[in-house]
Amino acid sequence: MRFAAITVAAAALAAVMPFAGVSVYAGTLVYYAAYYLVLGQAWNMMSGLTGYVSFTHGALAGIGAYTAVLAINGGWPITLALVAAVAVTAFASLVIGVTSLRLRGTAFTFATLFFQELLLLGVRKLPAAGGAAGTTLQEILPTSLPHVLMVLTAAGATIAFALLRRSRTGVRLLAIKGDEDAAAAVGIDATRLKIGVFCASAALCGLAGGIHALFIASLHPESVFSVDTSIVALAVPLIGGVETALGPVAGAILYVGLREILQIVAPSLHLVIVGLLILLVTLFLRDGIIGAARRLLQRRRTYRAALETAR
Amino acid sequence: MTLILQLAINGLVFGSLLGLVALGLALVFGVMRLVNFAHGEFITLGAYATYLLVTTTGVSPLWGIPIAALLGATIGLAVQMLVISRLAGRPELEALMATYALSIVGLGLFALAFGGDFRTYSAGPAGNVTLAGVVVGWRSITVLVACVIVGAATLALVSRARTGLGFRAVAQNREAAAACGVNVVASERLAFSVSVALAAICGALISFIGTTTPNVGHEWLLDGFVVVIVGGLGSISGALVAALAIGLLHSFASYFLDDSWAQIMTYVLLYVALLVRPHGLLGARSAT
Numbered sequence: 001m002r003f004a005a006i007t008v009a010a011a012a013l014a015a016v017m018p019f020a021g022v023s024v025y026a027g028t029l030v031y032y033a034a035y036y037l038v039l040g041q042a043w044n045m046m047s048g049l050t051g052y053v054s055f056t057h058g059a060l061a062g063i064g065a066y067t068a069v070l071a072i073n074g075g076w077p078i079t080l081a082l083v084a085a086v087a088v089t090a091f092a093s094l095v096i097g098v099t100s101l102r103l104r105g106t107a108f109t110f111a112t113l114f115f116q117e118l119l120l121l122g123v124r125k126l127p128a129a130g131g132a133a134g135t136t137l138q139e140i141l142p143t144s145l146p147h148v149l150m151v152l153t154a155a156g157a158t159i160a161f162a163l164l165r166r167s168r169t170g171v172r173l174l175a176i177k178g179d180e181d182a183a184a185a186v187g188i189d190a191t192r193l194k195i196g197v198f199c200a201s202a203a204l205c206g207l208a209g210g211i212h213a214l215f216i217a218s219l220h221p222e223s224v225f226s227v228d229t230s231i232v233a234l235a236v237p238l239i240g241g242v243e244t245a246l247g248p249v250a251g252a253i254l255y256v257g258l259r260e261i262l263q264i265v266a267p268s269l270h271l272v273i274v275g276l277l278i279l280l281v282t283l284f285l286r287d288g289i290i291g292a293a294r295r296l297l298q299r300r301r302t303y304r305a306a307l308e309t310a311r
Numbered sequence: 312m313t314l315i316l317q318l319a320i321n322g323l324v325f326g327s328l329l330g331l332v333a334l335g336l337a338l339v340f341g342v343m344r345l346v347n348f349a350h351g352e353f354i355t356l357g358a359y360a361t362y363l364l365v366t367t368t369g370v371s372p373l374w375g376i377p378i379a380a381l382l383g384a385t386i387g388l389a390v391q392m393l394v395i396s397r398l399a400g401r402p403e404l405e406a407l408m409a410t411y412a413l414s415i416v417g418l419g420l421f422a423l424a425f426g427g428d429f430r431t432y433s434a435g436p437a438g439n440v441t442l443a444g445v446v447v448g449w450r451s452i453t454v455l456v457a458c459v460i461v462g463a464a465t466l467a468l469v470s471r472a473r474t475g476l477g478f479r480a481v482a483q484n485r486e487a488a489a490a491c492g493v494n495v496v497a498s499e500r501l502a503f504s505v506s507v508a509l510a511a512i513c514g515a516l517i518s519f520i521g522t523t524t525p526n527v528g529h530e531w532l533l534d535g536f537v538v539v540i541v542g543g544l545g546s547i548s549g550a551l552v553a554a555l556a557i558g559l560l561h562s563f564a565s566y567f568l569d570d571s572w573a574q575i576m577t578y579v580l581l582y583v584a585l586l587v588r589p590h591g592l593l594g595a596r597s598a599t
Binding site: 047051052053055095099100103105106107109110111113114117118121122124125177231234238268269270271272273274275276278279282283286 | 346394397402403404405407408409411412413414415416417418419420422423533536537540571572574575578579581582585586588
């Protein structure tokens, strides 16, 4: 409850930024942190809870972006276009889910890897989506609209993850990660759950992508379906700490900050640093920054308690 | 008829390179149950090493093969000791993330060092030979022969009594193998190192007949994954047949449609393979 209240308060603060005279630069940083937070929470839902690694969350957001732009250009109102973005992305995720989630292990990861590549190749061949040249949003919207929508979505995603993590479904998902055979033995329908949570996770990406399309307004297949966004979607929760609602929040803020610093210091080192961070966290800091911070707090607490008893 | 033969030979060259990529993947997967997402970056390493060797010293690109192999084996050993050895017994998510992170680092390093330019060189065997109306470049013939020699040498190593037995024992049960006196650490180091050397040799050969970019290895790796999945992960003969089949598919589809359609068809094959393989990538053994 307290967690939800803090999240809502933070979101409200971030959402009024464009109207409170904060500089465009700061507003953009907050916007991107919110965008990456939504993608990170979506990845956390699927891969963080079930252990099935997705390399395609950026491409799922790309589907949402394309759907939204094509719908708005076709004369649909923005709300309906965003609904369509969610629906199309969720449906597309079934292509991966149904082919690979019946199987154990790496099959899913392979299916996501190739989904990303196939989408890029496919969209470039699709004249309706503008082909290789991409497409542009015909309506001109104020950037405050996607800003507010994205911040609210990020808050919603974070609260939704926290609720899911504590629910029975969340425990079942974690059981699949722990030992799928044992989970199946106690009556958990792993296949259905995995496909369901992946679909929900994809829907969230679709919404984020749709909103992001309103922000960037012009879509090029190479950048929309670039692997980079998918890397961010998994780097954010991994660096912050998987399985927790707070992890991606810390990860998104850290990532956006790091990217800005690198932009000034060493713009071309970006990929190398992100890769190294993921590697180091995976090898040495398995529960991410949030996990490390918690352990540190715990140690201080026990230390203080020991001091008290000594007195 | 001449056209079909011509396309078949192109497919054969492409397929033999794919087979070598797949062999490296299958070796590491077979021994360590590890899917190495960084395999593609080791291909790129071999390609750039050969490119630099040829353009700076002017020697024949054939020297790129042993140099790349040596470089690959050394770097592979280092990566195995620093990163991969820490992954034994870890959950799959962490092993995947670690090799994926390695791949991102490699991609970033190559982009940093070489930029996005397409790099080629003209040194080495040149010209064509005409056999029954089919024009075959000497470069293609060199690649084909090199692939067969390197592939056969690797298979000989894997099936050789002690080394191969060690590999298979570690693959079946790491602890039991160690208890029976198999040097598990050495087996795993050797397997990974040989696999990376194979990737680097592939890169050297690819730089020879194609263009080198920071992405080149990644693209070959995707096709390599399709090959090992269609052929059945862990089955070397299955992978070789799949490599030739996909090589032919690619060659014919690129000619009659275009390059992207060839890629789309290859990638769709992966989903088909997943659908018709209800027991997973390893067949019956995937239960564990």
